[in-house]
Amino acid sequence: MPDSWVTSLDGPGSRRARLMRALRDAIRSGQLKPDTRLPSYRALSADLGIARNTVAEAYAELVEEGWLTARQGSGTRVAARAAPPAGNRPQQPSAHDRRPVHDLAPSSPDAAAFPRAAWSTSARRALTAAPSEAFGPGDPRGRPELRRALAEYLGRARGVRADADRIVICAGFAGGLRLLAELLPRTVAVEAYGLRFHGQILENAGIRTVPLAVDERGADIATLPGSGAGAVLLTPAHQYPTGGALHAARRTxxxxxxxxxxxxxLEDDYDGEFRYDRQPIGAVQGLDPDRVVYLGxxxxxxxxxxxxxxxxxxxxxxDDLLAVKGGREFWSGVGDQLTLADFLASGGYDRHLRRRRQTYRRRRDLLVTALQERHxxxxxxxxAAGLHAVLALPPGSEPRVLATARTLGVAVDGLSAYRHPASPMPPRDGLVVGYGTPPEHGFAAAVHALCAALD
Incomplete structure (x- = not known):
């Protein structure tokens, strides 16, 4: 088998690096097709005259990059989507395909990484220990077990000052913002680049939104006093989507x-736990709990x-928020609340976050390295944080790059989609690239397809 795809292990780099390069080239060219089983470490090392450990290390690294898969009893195989099928170009979906081949939209984490086993353990433990009254009409504040666990976790991990009585459970950030919109002043400042559907939630409630410019130091707070706003919605830990953390002077x-x-x-701490260059930045809420609503x-x-x-x-x-929410909890099920409470208290949540930080940092590094090499x-x-990166594009090029990406089956967002219609900032061309959603085995191929779209 090696003779069919290894033309030479000559060239720069270690033997491991040369073997990895030969494997990648063979997969890209189609010589090694998806699901092809590779020779064992022993067999390939004997055929090529190199150390068995060298083969094992090369295989392991290519599994991490997404080119190969390894399962007990199945051996090492070429990943199902490790490379485009022909011509060294990403596969073009038919006109009838509705789902992208590669999802790099900055939307959600890797669904396959949900901690099913640990979550199931917490669910069994929580349901066994739950009092009977937990299964009656839901308290609009949320289960006390979850509120207590959150108070401890948020104080320890995010610097939030709170006890359980100040926490109200809601159906995600959007659900919380819809409730708060009933209590907010009629003019709210928002960041000039941000999720437009958050602004639409406010606008649908009859609230006027005024944009604040953003830069690498976060939102420009200096313009806030003259904006006429009575409240401000910010993403201080990691401005979404441009990526800067709110500078200390602006926090103050x-x-x-x-x-x-x-x-x-209103502090949207949407991905405050995922910081890679240092410990996560503490929440603004810790500076003044009486003037900040913290949402996570x-x-x-x-x-x-x-x-x-x-x-x-x-x-x-x-009291006003609970009056808006009503006398019962209609959206967040008691089972998930009890399970999350146990997951937090048992340390399962911390362990899960540590693993995901390592994975997402590795994906970020792979993305940055590929772009440095290709573009x-x-x-x-x-x-520095979060699950996405912003790629600056030449002026006027964003629509063309997005169209090319769609043709190549790549789902990715343009930066212009996040710009407030009344933004004081001039338009910027760019891509907002998520690296959380693709499955582990498909991430390298997704990055390859993105680079091809930029070509």
Whole structure:
């Protein structure tokens, strides 16, 4: 078999690097087709005259990159989507295909990475220990077990100052924002680049949104006092989507504004746990719990399908918020609430986050390295945290690149989709590339397809 795809192991680099290069070339060219079983370590090392450990290390690294798969009893095989099928170009879907071949939209984490076994263990333990009253009409504040577990976790991991009585469970961030919209002033400042459907939730409630410019230091708080806004919605830990953390001076400034004006800060901590260059930045809420509503969810850390979020509220808003929510919990099921409470208290959540940080950091590094090699002029930003990166494009090129990506089966967002219609900033061309969604075995192929779209 080696004679059919290894033409030579000559060239620069170690033997492991040369073997990996030969395997990648064979997969790209179609000589090694998807699901092809590779020779054992022993057989290939004997055929090529290299050490068995060298083959094992090469295989293991290519499994990590997504070119190969390895399962006990099945051997090492070429991954199902490790390379485009022909012509060294990504596969073009037919006109009838509705789902992209490669999903690099910045939407959700890898669904296959949901911790099923640990979650099931927590579910069994939580349901066994739950009191009978837990299965009656739901408390609109949420289960006390979950609120207590969140108070401990958020204080330890995010620097949030709260006790269980100030926490209200909601159906994700969007569910919390819909409830809060009933209590907010009629003008709310938002970041000039952000998720438009968050702005639409506010606008649908009759609220006018005014945009604040953003840069590498986060939102420009200096313009907030003259905006006429009575509240501001921010993503301080990792501005979405441009990627900058809110600078310390701006954190202080926005709290000073809230105290002086009686304004309210809505803190969207959507992926605050995923920081790679240092420890996660603490929440703004810790600076003044009476002027900040902290909102978090399990959407990025576990799954958006859970529909579990939480609000840490100032004391003066709790009764009004519960009046808006109503006398019962209609959206967040008690089973998932009890399970998450156990998952937090048992340390399962922390362990899961540590594993996912390692995986997402490795994916980020693979993406950045591939872009440096294939497109060194493309500037990549926003990579210190989160599950996405921003690729700066030449002015006017974003529509063309998006069209090419769609043709090649790549789902990716354009930066212009996040721009507020009244933004004070000039339009910027770019791509917002998510690296959380693709399955592990398909990520390398997705990056390859993205690079081809940029070609």
């Amino acid at each position: 400034a926005v709290v000073d504004w809230a105290r002086a004006s009686g304004g309210l800060i 969810s399990a959407s990025k850390s576990l799954s958006p399908a859970l529909r579990l979020g939480w609000m840490v509220l100032p004391d003066h808003l709790i 060194p002029t493309v500037r990549v930003t926003g990579i």
